[in-house]
Amino acid sequence: MRKHLYLLFFAVLFFGIAEAQTWRRLGGWGNQYTGIVWVNEEVGYISGNQIILKSIDGGLSWVEQLAPLKTRMLAVDFFNENIGMMVGESGHIFRTSNGGISWELLNIGSSVQLNKIKYVTQTRIYIIADNGEVYRSTDSGNNWVKQSVGTVADLRGLYFVNADTGYISSANGEIIRTFNGGNSWNLRTTGQSQSLNDVYFVNGLVGYSVGNRGTILRTNDAGNSWSQITSGTERNLWAVSFNRANPNIGIITGENATILRTTNAGSNFGGINVNNQETYLDIAFRTNSNVVFATGTNGFILSSSNAGASWALRLSGREIDYTATEFRTDRIGYVIGEKGRFFFTNNGGTSFTDRSRPVSNKFNHLFFTTNALGYVCGDGGILLRTTNSGSNWTSLNPGTTENLNGLYFFNNNLGFLAGDKGFLARTVDGGTTWEKIDLGNNNINFQRLAFFNSESAILIGSNGFVSILENEVWRTINLPTSVKFTDISILDESSAVIVGQSGTAFKTTDKGSTWTSLNLPYTEHLNAVEYLDEEVGFIAGENGLMIQTKDGGLTWNKFITATFQDFTGISFGTLSNGFAVGENGTFFTYDCQVPEKPTLIFGENNVCLSTQTYTVQEVLGLDMEFEWRVDGGRIIEGQGTSRIVVEWEIPGRNAVLVRGKNFCGNSGTTGLEVIVSNTPRQINTILGEGVVCIGTSQPYSVDNILGTVFVWEVDGGNILEGQGTNRIVVGWSNTGNRSVRVTPNNPCGTGPATIKEISVTTPPAKPSPITGPERVGLTEEIYSVTNVPEVNFQWTISGQGGRILSGQGTNRITIRWEREGDFNIKVTPMNGCNEGEPSEMSVNVNIITSIGREREENKKINIYPNPSQGDFTMDLVGIGNIHQIRIINALGQELNNLIPEDGINQYQVRNLPKGLYTVIIRTRDKEFVQKVLVR
Numbered sequence: 001m002r003k004h005l006y007l008l009f010f011a012v013l014f015f016g017i018a019e020a021q022t023w024r025r026l027g028g029w030g031n032q033y034t035g036i037v038w039v040n041e042e043v044g045y046i047s048g049n050q051i052i053l054k055s056i057d058g059g060l061s062w063v064e065q066l067a068p069l070k071t072r073m074l075a076v077d078f079f080n081e082n083i084g085m086m087v088g089e090s091g092h093i094f095r096t097s098n099g100g101i102s103w104e105l106l107n108i109g110s111s112v113q114l115n116k117i118k119y120v121t122q123t124r125i126y127i128i129a130d131n132g133e134v135y136r137s138t139d140s141g142n143n144w145v146k147q148s149v150g151t152v153a154d155l156r157g158l159y160f161v162n163a164d165t166g167y168i169s170s171a172n173g174e175i176i177r178t179f180n181g182g183n184s185w186n187l188r189t190t191g192q193s194q195s196l197n198d199v200y201f202v203n204g205l206v207g208y209s210v211g212n213r214g215t216i217l218r219t220n221d222a223g224n225s226w227s228q229i230t231s232g233t234e235r236n237l238w239a240v241s242f243n244r245a246n247p248n249i250g251i252i253t254g255e256n257a258t259i260l261r262t263t264n265a266g267s268n269f270g271g272i273n274v275n276n277q278e279t280y281l282d283i284a285f286r287t288n289s290n291v292v293f294a295t296g297t298n299g300f301i302l303s304s305s306n307a308g309a310s311w312a313l314r315l316s317g318r319e320i321d322y323t324a325t326e327f328r329t330d331r332i333g334y335v336i337g338e339k340g341r342f343f344f345t346n347n348g349g350t351s352f353t354d355r356s357r358p359v360s361n362k363f364n365h366l367f368f369t370t371n372a373l374g375y376v377c378g379d380g381g382i383l384l385r386t387t388n389s390g391s392n393w394t395s396l397n398p399g400t401t402e403n404l405n406g407l408y409f410f411n412n413n414l415g416f417l418a419g420d421k422g423f424l425a426r427t428v429d430g431g432t433t434w435e436k437i438d439l440g441n442n443n444i445n446f447q448r449l450a451f452f453n454s455e456s457a458i459l460i461g462s463n464g465f466v467s468i469l470e471n472e473v474w475r476t477i478n479l480p481t482s483v484k485f486t487d488i489s490i491l492d493e494s495s496a497v498i499v500g501q502s503g504t505a506f507k508t509t510d511k512g513s514t515w516t517s518l519n520l521p522y523t524e525h526l527n528a529v530e531y532l533d534e535e536v537g538f539i540a541g542e543n544g545l546m547i548q549t550k551d552g553g554l555t556w557n558k559f560i561t562a563t564f565q566d567f568t569g570i571s572f573g574t575l576s577n578g579f580a581v582g583e584n585g586t587f588f589t590y591d592c593q594v595p596e597k598p599t600l601i602f603g604e605n606n607v608c609l610s611t612q613t614y615t616v617q618e619v620l621g622l623d624m625e626f627e628w629r630v631d632g633g634r635i636i637e638g639q640g641t642s643r644i645v646v647e648w649e650i651p652g653r654n655a656v657l658v659r660g661k662n663f664c665g666n667s668g669t670t671g672l673e674v675i676v677s678n679t680p681r682q683i684n685t686i687l688g689e690g691v692v693c694i695g696t697s698q699p700y701s702v703d704n705i706l707g708t709v710f711v712w713e714v715d716g717g718n719i720l721e722g723q724g725t726n727r728i729v730v731g732w733s734n735t736g737n738r739s740v741r742v743t744p745n746n747p748c749g750t751g752p753a754t755i756k757e758i759s760v761t762t763p764p765a766k767p768s769p770i771t772g773p774e775r776v777g778l779t780e781e782i783y784s785v786t787n788v789p790e791v792n793f794q795w796t797i798s799g800q801g802g803r804i805l806s807g808q809g810t811n812r813i814t815i816r817w818e819r820e821g822d823f824n825i826k827v828t829p830m831n832g833c834n835e836g837e838p839s840e841m842s843v844n845v846n847i848i849t850s851i852g853r854e855r856e857e858n859k860k861i862n863i864y865p866n867p868s869q870g871d872f873t874m875d876l877v878g879i880g881n882i883h884q885i886r887i888i889n890a891l892g893q894e895l896n897n898l899i900p901e902d903g904i905n906q907y908q909v910r911n912l913p914k915g916l917y918t919v920i921i922r923t924r925d926k927e928f929v930q931k932v933l934v935r
Contacts, residue, residue, distance in 0.1 A: 022591045023546060023559050023580070026349050029053075029064070030317030030585020033295035035075040038286045045100065046295055047076035047086045050565070050584060054100050058286065059293055059303055059314065066543070066564045068094060068105040079119040085141060087114035087127055095141050108135055108144050116158035118166070126182055128155035128168055136182055149176050149185040157199035157209065167223060169196035169209050177223050190217055190226040200240045202247040208266060210237035210252050218266050229266055233258055241283045243290065243307050251308040253280035253294050261308045274302060274311045299585060318585035323364055325581045327573035328371050334390065335581050336363035336376055344390050349579060349589055355390035365448070367407035367415070375431060377404035377417060385431050396431040406448040418446035418459060439467065439474050450488040450496065456511045460485035460498050468512035479506060479515055489529045489537060497553060499526035499539055507553050518553050528570040528580070536665040540567035540580050550665065561588065575665060595624045595660030597668035603656065606675045606707050608748035611636070611647050614656050614672070618642040624662040631655045632676055648676045653706055675707035680744040680751030691759045693833030694735050700756070701727035702742055713741040716760055735760045764791045764829035764836035775844045776817050778888070778918055779929060780805065783825055784812035785839060791829045798824040801845055817845045818892055847918060847931065861921065867933035874907045879923060886920045
């Protein structure tokens with residue numbers, strides 16, 4: 001029958017491990033172990049602080065059992081493999097009748113601390129407690145009767161030699177004895193005042209008691225008298241046990257890894273080195289063998305197979321309540337906890353470097369922006385920053401002493417901080433200064449905050465508090481719950497999940513404006529949530545609860561984690577590697593290989609509205625399926641396999657997306673852009689120059705159409721680049737009337753062609769020689785070249801000798817010469833093909849030339865006296881209607897400008913200074929010039 005039970009236990013354990021998807025404990029428990037008992041060579045039990053352990057393989061492995069209450073149990077005893085009890089603080093008793101599969105909570109009727117328990121028979125059981133209290137049950141623990149033993153000292157050790165004879169050791173150095181099965185007890189003095197913490201008898205006469213400051217006592221007369229044995233230590237001794245097969249061999253354990261051993265029935269004890277500093281609170285030999293186990297603090301369990309001559313470490317941990325963790329990769333991670341504890345690992349948690357701070361504050365949250373730079377916040381307003389993974393820390397001042405519970409940083413500088421009593425603050429300089437954000441919720445303890453982007457966020461806290469950031473304003477969301485929310489996970493750009501106490505969880509798909517309850521079938525407090533993508537997520541909580549969803553939260557599967565310690569934090573370094581932490585040094589890893597991201601999608605990516613096949617390469621030997629998604633069409637065959645058939649329904653830029661899925665989760669997504677077309681239509685317009693020059697390169701383009709190949713043809717030139725696209729460059733090589741032609745083509749067929757007419761020209765030829773006077777005075781003259789159609793003539797005069805009055809751009813201009821000297825007239829031909837070669841002409845401007853000519857031609861003009869002394873008269877009879885009279889000095893400066901009245905032909909000029917002057921008289925159709933000399 002026993003063999004069958006063992007096989008059943010292993011089957012259950014194996015099934016649990018298989019179901020757990022490799023969630024496994026890394027390292028031992030960190031709980032303090034207070035008691036150990038062996039029922040036989042294989043089955044043993046350990047009691048401790050919030051923990052019950054059982055072994056069915058002689059201590060090679062231990063399995064945690066579910067306790068009915070989280071409390072510190074101090075002692076354990078079993079009558080057989082199935083029936084047993086544990087006792088502990090506040091009068092609590094745990095009882096099992098099925099080997100620890102289930103435990104029921106009993107209470108002795110008092111809140112006193114219960115220190116030891118002993119089965120005398122299956123029905124008669126004794127418990128000793130503080131304040132000298134002894135309790136006896138005669139009905140297997142259903143009812144308890146308090147007994148008087150004559151002392152009020154705390155009772156520490158309990159041992160029954162047989163059904164009648166039993167001993168109790170007390171904190172005042174006394175031994176209490178019964179010879180009648182506990183019906184009555186009497187005190188025996190030992191001559192000691194030190195607390196006696198344990199008592200053990202090897203037979204009816206010989207017994208031992210150990211206690212504080214290295215006290216070892218021995219009796220050879222059934223406890224009538226006691227003698228002291230030198231221990232060689234002043235450390236407190238907590239437990240004593242002797243080898244049942246060889247009562248000469250005994251082991252004593254105590255604080256600071258004190259282990260004493262005797263091989264001569266206590267004549268002397270020698271110390272054994274076990275290379276640690278834990279306190280070992282109990283020790284027990286396995287029934288009738290040399291195998292002995294010692295249990296202690298920080299989850300340490302030692303074993304010896306040679307009756308204590310040498311020892312091996314079986315289990316160890318850290319008696320620390322971890323509060324949160326963050327892993328940056330599958331190897332680099334951080335764990336925080338109570339009393340300023342901070343640990344760093346670079347090997348995935350195989351070992352940790354202790355970089356804790358000398359503070360009593362509990363750390364509540366951490367956030368690392370790089371592998372080295374991170375922040376930690378905690379109780380009492382403590383806020384720290386490190387730039388080297390915790391080797392050194394800088395204390396920051398957030399401006400509050402309230403407990404700080406949540407951090408979120410966008411980068412090394414911009415971050416947010418949330419805490420108790422409505423504390424919310426923002427920093428833009430890496431935490432050096434903080435700006436408080438007052439939401440008016442001073443009665444709410446903010447717990448966590450997370451951002452979709454810099455403009456959208458979620459903040460959660462106590463009393464069912466949820467607030468969202470939108471348009472730079474925080475808005476409170478009313479949810480139908482008053483529980484404390486504890487954690488947030490962002491799924492994608494608009495979805496998130498929040499969790500809290502009593503199995504509460506909500507999901508949003510619109511950045512927090514509306515929420516849907518996930519309706520989880522659990523009542524445990526949920527302490528941490530993390531999603532790997534929009535579908536695969538994990539939630540961790542009380543009593544070792546770990547659940548997973550693979551459909552965004554619609555359904556959940558529970559892992560068998562084989563622990564009942566509370567999980568408080570969860571983090572994934574990669575899609576395949578997760579880490580969970582919890583109370584009493586709980587540290588779990590998750591290693592489940594999700595599929596590799598598909599490397600390539602095979603299939604047509606430029607198609608007409610049609611049915612197409614797409615495939616990915618399938619990895620042989622892996623149990624996985626493929627999840628396909630199509631934009632612009634529908635999958636009509638093959639979902640879940642490596643090959644699908646798609647019916648394309650919408651023209652445009654569409655996509656085929658695929659990712660692998662297996663028991664562990666989803667791979668990354670691979671995409672293929674697919675251009676879906678209709679029958680091509682005629683192109684409306686070809687953009688580009690219609691008049692071009694030979695030898696030049698010109699671009700021509702049409703509106704781009706997805707999936708279309710543009711076939712270009714050119715008359716009179718060559719396509720230099722862009723054939724097949726919506727834009728080409730043409731090099732023009734022939735003049736005349738030419739054309740550009742484009743025809744659209746896509747998988748649905750060929751569309752009608754579009755043509756653009758092009759005129760290809762050359763630069764203009766050199767103009768004909770310039771005609772006009774070469775020697776002139778200060779007069780207006782006409783210059784011209786032979787006219788050529790579509791040519792723009794640009795005229796210039798060197799040295800600013802004259803002004804072009806009219807005709808610029810044409811083949812004929814009028815120039816007013818205004819300065820004497822030699823000047824050059826140049827005319828440059830221009831058209832759409834740039835400038836041609838210019839023609840030039842030299843002109844000499846001379847006042848004398850003008851005077852001589854005017855004297856001959858303008859005999860009707862009489863100016864006298866000339867030369868004059870500054871005053872002269874002008875007679876202008878017979879030259880017509882005069883419009884203007886101008887007098888200009890030798891420097892070209894105009895001294896006078898007269899507009900004559902009709903009918904006046906004589907004018908007087910007075911007081912001109914010495915010099916040579918030019919008089920210009922202009923009629924409607926002619927201009928006369930005379931020179932006047934003033935002496």
